[in-house]
Amino acid sequence: MGETVHVDLGARSYDVRIGTGLIERAGQAIAPLLKRPRVAVLTDETVGALHLDALRAGLGDVAMTALALPAGEATKGWDQFSRAVDWLLAEKVERRDVVIAFGGGVIGDLAGFAAAVLRRGVRFVQIPTSLLAQVDSSVGGKTGINSTHGKNLIGAFHQPALVLADIGVLGTLTPRDFLSGYGEVVKYGLLGDAAFFDWLEGNGPALAAGDLALRQYAVRRSVEMKARIVERDETEEGDRALLNLGHTFCHALETATGYSGRLLHGEGVAIGCALAFELSQRMGLCSQEEPSRVRAHLKAMGMKADLADIPGDLPDADGLLALMAQDKKVVDGKLRFILARGIGEAFVASDVPGDVVKPVLEAALRAR
Numbered sequence: 001m002g003e004t005v006h007v008d009l010g011a012r013s014y015d016v017r018i019g020t021g022l023i024e025r026a027g028q029a030i031a032p033l034l035k036r037p038r039v040a041v042l043t044d045e046t047v048g049a050l051h052l053d054a055l056r057a058g059l060g061d062v063a064m065t066a067l068a069l070p071a072g073e074a075t076k077g078w079d080q081f082s083r084a085v086d087w088l089l090a091e092k093v094e095r096r097d098v099v100i101a102f103g104g105g106v107i108g109d110l111a112g113f114a115a116a117v118l119r120r121g122v123r124f125v126q127i128p129t130s131l132l133a134q135v136d137s138s139v140g141g142k143t144g145i146n147s148t149h150g151k152n153l154i155g156a157f158h159q160p161a162l163v164l165a166d167i168g169v170l171g172t173l174t175p176r177d178f179l180s181g182y183g184e185v186v187k188y189g190l191l192g193d194a195a196f197f198d199w200l201e202g203n204g205p206a207l208a209a210g211d212l213a214l215r216q217y218a219v220r221r222s223v224e225m226k227a228r229i230v231e232r233d234e235t236e237e238g239d240r241a242l243l244n245l246g247h248t249f250c251h252a253l254e255t256a257t258g259y260s261g262r263l264l265h266g267e268g269v270a271i272g273c274a275l276a277f278e279l280s281q282r283m284g285l286c287s288q289e290e291p292s293r294v295r296a297h298l299k300a301m302g303m304k305a306d307l308a309d310i311p312g313d314l315p316d317a318d319g320l321l322a323l324m325a326q327d328k329k330v331v332d333g334k335l336r337f338i339l340a341r342g343i344g345e346a347f348v349a350s351d352v353p354g355d356v357v358k359p360v361l362e363a364a365l366r367a368r
């Protein structure tokens, strides 16, 4: 059974289709967008090896040319980006053609940005293959790459023309990559839907074990929440920042661990959410039980929940605070955090002083 979430952004509106067998029928879905029957696909080597033949078959009469970039976060930089753009030009992708992003968030972000700048903007379709990309990065139009100065600092808003989230493709993810994406799913419950968090506490283990119906519900509910927030605030002037729950901590930790296998993005988000609840509790905004409940669920899922779960050395609290200050969520030197009055009740706080955050980091580092 397929479901559709419509993202209503006026002239930039699009559908997110969620279900099984969508890659098998990709040609049918994409053909109406095409002026001529050919597409250029950007993917990564892992996804390409596993699923590119299925996409080629699913595209039917639509001719496909593809470039597979190395898998992993290190690909999301200038080198692979310029390689991708040059390849699209060499493939003679024209202004009215469609680029397909076929992979996780790394490919979605890079391919979306390439589409945003190629010939001043071509349309693109997201076919997200990781859980993280299905529930988060493929929807909402944030595209970009990392800089040596920090994550996602170079990019553009460029909405996709269509998103095809095929739940079946999640079956080939490693358990670690699946759970990393689950970090973003938990985030939705924590930021705005306590009933969804309850549901995840009950259904998370079966969902992680492979239940397709539960996976589809979790993806659909997450996409709905993201779509409604993006509709209210496409370019993050206000409410969209709620989606950054856990991210100020996460980005500092990702920089500290060098965007390496020591910490995946969704793992950093999960730890960051736990720390954001810890900070909220210390600021007297929520009860002591709330951060404990967040951590208990992450632990029950076999996920990283604390700084202690990150292998190797980390900077001290001042070092982590300095990395947070690099984040693009800093406005006039004040740290912007997403805090919570309880599970499902997050809000944006734009003036959190560093000396309130420091003891939270010190306590978390002491526990390592």
Ligand SMILES: NC(=O)c1ccc[n+]([C@@H]2O[C@H](COP(=O)([O-])OP(=O)(O)OC[C@H]3O[C@@H](n4cnc5c(N)ncnc54)[C@H](O)[C@@H]3O)[C@@H](O)[C@H]2O)c1
Pocket (backbone or CB within 6 Å): 044, 046, 047, 050, 071, 072, 073, 076, 103, 104, 105, 106, 107, 109, 129, 130, 131, 132, 133, 136, 137, 138, 139, 140, 141, 142, 143, 152, 169, 170, 171, 172, 173, 174, 177, 180, 181, 265, 266
């Ligand atoms: N644009 C946004 O709004 C937004 C939101 C959240 C995250 N992001 C970005 O997303 C990125 C993280 O995304 P990610 O976790 O998908 O990382 P990723 O793209 O690196 O994918 C994770 C790993 O899973 C593999 N993979 C993907 N699909 C697979 C499948 N079906 N079977 C087997 N292996 C598969 C990939 O090859 C990779 O090794 C980060 O760069 C983050 O900044 C962007």
